[in-house]
Amino acid sequence: MNLVLSDRSLACLEENRSDLTYLDLSKLKIANCVGCFGCWTKTPGRCVIRDDAVKVYPLIAASDRILYVSRIKYGGYDTVMKTILERSIPVQQAFIRLLDGETHHVQRRVLPKKATIIGYGELSSADRQIFCRLVERNAKNMCFESHTIHFCSEDEVEDVVRREVASWTRS
Amino acid sequence: MDKVLILNASPRAPRSNSKEYAKLFSKFYHGKTEYLDIKRTNHAALIEKLSDFSDLLFVFPLYADSIPVTLLNFLKDLEQVTPARKPTISVLINCGFIEPQQNDIAVEMMRLFCKENGYPFGSVLKIGSGEAILSTPFQVFLNAKVKKLARSIFLHRYQVFQVTMPIPKRMFLKASSIYWEEYGKRNGCSKEEMQTMLIEGK
Incomplete structure (x- = not known):
């Protein structure tokens, strides 16, 4: 299944499509994880x-x-995307395993995925560097078998999404 | 007089391990401290207090490889305001994994916030095996590092520290399994039930 999770509406994906599921998280009611x-x-x-x-x-x-579209804040995901990432821990077990020599939670029935992350906003080089390292960490905990990151300004998001999704249909 | 404001940014602040770490810090700090939880509704009141303190210590857990939303939202409100005096910001972070360096990204995010908003950055204590270390004999190692953190802030000789259980990873896996099995048992949930591969029953 192809999934697009975005923290803002994406006009380019508003029409019904059979080849992917698109969710605009900003329109959903999602409370903070209470730990x-x-x-x-x-x-x-x-x-x-x-x-x-x-x-x-x-x-x-x-x-x-999966395609994640998120504003970047302090080198990490901004509130909308971070909230759903924190609320997604039911896909893991409490139990710990070794992965690449490091301790990580055991995953439940989670498919390995090709992940693309579009990080947007007015980004400094520090934002970009930290975000790249963050996604490296996410890859281990969110079952990414491969990942690609695109940075862009807010105005460019629709174009970058359109190009990314078009590349899915070609591959 | 130097004073430290300790803000607990754990989503479950009143019953969090972060609260226990904050208590330890207060015990070992030689000056005055004040402890408060960050809540969704008290950001303005907390920010108003900042100018009264020389140092601000954020205590929080690692969530999804970075800072929890509770803290992120507080920082976003904080950057809208310029306090008369900007305290030095230190960080005490814990994660449930044995490697304290899994906290590094969250620390870098805090450094970036400080750089972008003109707050001096202070000391760091990164805790590994943070879910369980408080209930083991290894708490003595934790106490020693919290003491060092407190001293570094008191003397304004800011440093980076880390601590974890000094055991092999395989042993940590066994110990953490026992810890979580017991946790589940208290909730009437067996190990087999906790190991379900189903998500929302599917």
């Missing part, structure tokens, strides 16, 4: 907060190609 560990130790695989996030993280797990 209760319920999704690991009470109702494993299910978040105890029953808002729109419970429809999103199963899609992330089931996707084998």
Whole structure:
């Protein structure tokens, strides 16, 4: 499944498409993770907060190609995208494994995925450097088998998304 | 007189490990400290207090490889305001993994916030195995590093420290499994149930 998760509306994806699922996170009601560990130790695989996030993280797990579109803040994802990433921990178990010699959580039924991340905003070189290192870390915890990062200004987002999605249909 | 404002940015602040780390810091710091939780509704009140303090210590857990949204949203509000006096910002961060360096990205994000907004950056303590270390004999190592962090801030000789359980990774895996099994048991959840591969029942 091809999935596009965006923290802003993308006019280029508004028409119904059969080749991908597109979610504008800014239109969903998603509360902050409260760190209760319920999704690991009470109702494993299910978040105890029953808002729109419970429809999103199963899609992330089931996707084998994913595009994240997020504003960058202090070298990381801004609030909208970071909130869903934090609420997605039901896709992992509490238990720890070794991966590339480092400790990480065991994944539940999460498909390995080709990830593309479009980070936008007025970005300094420090923002870009930190974000690249962050995505390297994410790759281990979010099951990326490969990843590509594109940086752009807010005005360029639609064009970059259009090009990226077109490349999916070609490949 | 130097004073440290300790802000807990854990999403579960009142019952968080971060609160316990903050308590330890207050115990070992030789000057005055004040402790407060960051809540969604108290950003303005916290920011108003900043000018009264020489140092600000953020205590928080690593969330999804970076700073938690609770802290991100506070920093975004903080950058809208210029306090009369900008305290030096230090960081005490913990993650559940054994490698304290898994906290590095979050620390770099805090450094970037400070650079972009003209706050002096102070000391750092990166804690690994932070979910469990408080309930093990290895707390003595943690205490020693929190003491060093407190001293470095008191003397304004800012440094970077890290601490974790001094055990092999394989042993850590076993210990963490026991920790989480016990956690689940308290909630009436077996190890097998916790190991389900299903997400939302599918």
